[in-house]
Amino acid sequence: MKFTFAGTDYEGREGETLAAALVRNGVLGGFRSLYRRRPRGVYTAGEEEPNALVQIGAKPMLRATLVELEDGLVAEPLAGKGRLVAAADDTRYDTMHAHCDVLVVGAGRSGTAAAEAAAGRVLHLDGRQGTWVVGLYDDNYAIAVEHGRRLWRIRAKRIVLATGAIERPEIFPDNDLPGTMLAVAFERY
Amino acid sequence: MILIPCPWCGERDETEFSYGGQAGVPYPADPAALTDEEWARFLFFRANPRGASHERWVHIHGCRRWFGLTRDTVTHRIGDG
Numbered sequence: 001m002k003f004t005f006a007g008t009d010y011e012g013r014e015g016e017t018l019a020a021a022l023v024r025n026g027v028l029g030g031f032r033s034l035y036r037r038r039p040r041g042v043y044t045a046g047e048e049e050p051n052a053l054v055q056i057g058a059k060p061m062l063r064a065t066l067v068e069l070e071d072g073l074v075a076e077p078l079a080g081k082g083r084l085v086a087a088a089d090d091t092r093y094d095t096m097h098a099h100c101d102v103l104v105v106g107a108g109r110s111g112t113a114a115a116e117a118a119a120g121r122v123l124h125l126d127g128r129q130g131t132w133v134v135g136l137y138d139d140n141y142a143i144a145v146e147h148g149r150r151l152w153r154i155r156a157k158r159i160v161l162a163t164g165a166i167e168r169p170e171i172f173p174d175n176d177l178p179g180t181m182l183a184v185a186f187e188r189y
Numbered sequence: 190m191i192l193i194p195c196p197w198c199g200e201r202d203e204t205e206f207s208y209g210g211q212a213g214v215p216y217p218a219d220p221a222a223l224t225d226e227e228w229a230r231f232l233f234f235r236a237n238p239r240g241a242s243h244e245r246w247v248h249i250h251g252c253r254r255w256f257g258l259t260r261d262t263v264t265h266r267i268g269d270g
Contacts, residue, residue, distance in 0.1 A: 138265050139192040155192075155202070 003073040005054075006030055012069040019045065019052050019064040023189045029178030034080030041178030045185040047127060048166045053078040058085040095151045098123060103142055103156035105133045111162030123154065191265050195248045196256050209245030211235045212257045239263060 001012045005022060012021040019042045022030065031040040031051050040051040045065055052064035054075040060082020064075070101120030104111050107129060115124040125131045125144055131152065135143040140159050144152040167182045169175065181189075192200040217223055217231055236242070242262050247255045259268040 137190055139190070141190050 001069060001071045003069055003071075003075070005075050006077050012073075014069070016069055017045075017065055018054065018067040018069055018073070018075055019049070020189055021069055022052070022064065031077045031178075032079040033176075037079065038176065039178050040176065041181070042189075043169075043181050043185065044167075045182070045188040046166070047132075053080065053082075055083055058087060058089065060084070091149055093149050093151075095153065098152055098154045100154065100156050102158045102160065103133075103140070103154055104160045104162060105142075106162035106164060108162060108164055111160070114160045114162055118158075118160070120157075123156070191267070193246060194258070194267065195251060195254060197252045197254050198248060201248070201251060205248060205250040206246050207249040209247055209255065212243040212245050241268075 001014060003010055003012045003018070003021065005018070005027065010021060010025045010027070012018075013024075016024070023042055028041045029039050031042075031053070032038065033040055033051075042052040042064065043050060047063065047066060049063040049065040054062050054064050054067065055078050056062055056067065056073065056075050061078060062075075067073075067075070099121075100123040102115075102118040102122045104115040104118065104122065104124045105126070107115075107124060107126035111124070111126065115122055125133055127133070131144050131146040133142055133144045136159065137143070140156045142152075142154040142156065142159065144154060146152060167184045169182060174180070191203045193203055193206050194200050195206075214231070214235070217227075220228065223231070240261060240263060242260050243257065244260055245255060245257055247253065260266070261268075
């Protein structure tokens with residue numbers, strides 16, 4: 001499987017993310033900071049990625065850690081700012097409403113156990129499966145985004161948050177240099 | 190977005206309702222006898238509590254029924270008005 005990053009061709013593997021493929025190909029840098037253009041590299045292995053932002057076709061500001069590799073993928077690194085493409089967007093966007101007894105957010109071990117144990121109408125969402133729950137409001141009202149195209153407005157009787165945790169970075173001099181990454185990301189890659 | 194209990198329809202989203210202002214503001218018995226200041230106070234001056242607020246609401250996008258409720262302005266908890 002071939003992909004192109006910043007004009008260079010690389011070999012990728014089925015099922016890995018763009019960030020994983022870059023790291024495996026020895027590309028630890030390749031990105032720039034927004035204002036001072038300092039070198040940056042893949043820092044995480046998940047949705048918390050601050051550096052590895054790419055533009056793929058008309059889609060700006062995608063996290064390389066969340067982009068699944070496809071054959072012939074062409075990604076351009078972004079320095080904290082995307083590019084609008086003038087061509088008309090023919091994607092259809094819409095909104096759905098859902099009501100449920102239990103909304104479980106996160107499909108890790110706890111979330112899966114909670115969803116199995118829950119009674120009634122259960123809605124089980126996880127961003128890694130395409131639907132990110134992005135907001136919680138009064139009276140168990142939640143907003144979720146499905147594949148960036150469909151907004152879900154959800155009213156639940158109960159909500160279980162099983163979102164896991166994001167590693168807090170160690171603070172030390174030059175911890176922003178390419179090649180430095182979270183321990184979790186190092187382990188993953 | 191909070192849930193508001195309509196006495197006819199049950200709990201519905203806040204966006205289905207319109208706010209009707211503070212409850213229990215009586216129309217003056219003899220409006221002509223009021224001074225300008227008293228009339229202005231009747232028209233424009235309302236309580237602005239931190240805590241329990243007695244309010245009128247109307248289920249404008251539903252059954253159109255008017256009703257009263259008590260809403261806590263800090264916690265959004267709703268009781269009977």
